[in-house]
Amino acid sequence: MHRVWIQQQVTLRPRPRGFHLVTDEIVDGVPELASLEVGMALVFIRHTSASLTINENASPDVRRDFSAWFDRAVPDGAGYFAHTLEGPEDMPAHIKSSLTGASLVLPVRDGRLALGTWQGIYLCEHRNDGGPRDVLVTAYGSANMRSCAGTT
Numbered sequence: 001m002h003r004v005w006i007q008q009q010v011t012l013r014p015r016p017r018g019f020h021l022v023t024d025e026i027v028d029g030v031p032e033l034a035s036l037e038v039g040m041a042l043v044f045i046r047h048t049s050a051s052l053t054i055n056e057n058a059s060p061d062v063r064r065d066f067s068a069w070f071d072r073a074v075p076d077g078a079g080y081f082a083h084t085l086e087g088p089e090d091m092p093a094h095i096k097s098s099l100t101g102a103s104l105v106l107p108v109r110d111g112r113l114a115l116g117t118w119q120g121i122y123l124c125e126h127r128n129d130g131g132p133r134d135v136l137v138t139a140y141g142s143a144n145m146r147s148c149a150g151t152t
Contacts, residue, residue, distance in 0.1 A: 006032045006139040012123055014131050017089070019063040023121040027113060030137045034111040039141015041113060044103040046134045049093035049127045051100040057120030070096050093126030100124050108141055
């Protein structure tokens, strides 16, 4: 076995406000994960008004219900927000981001993220127009020597 560190920035395409499955986009952006037999991957979003979480990957109703709950729990333009220079959804976006979090730690097994059958990674876009989002993936683990042949 050979120990390997991997770090890759993945830029997610812009999406509207809401909860979006991005598992495939992240995995496709880090093809080196396939070399790991066993390890851990830290997935970190480099923004304060978007976040990451893991949840249901099959029914789009789950993502719509997430949006409805978050928008009701932390409404845009509430009179008690002082941070309003970047628009009425900016401070609520910061709060929502803190509720779900900026990072995920995921196991890697046999070259794949070891998610459950019905689990997927969500980009939680809390701004109306957040633009592209940068995610930094740092992974560490054991790779078999065949996987490492020809890599430095």
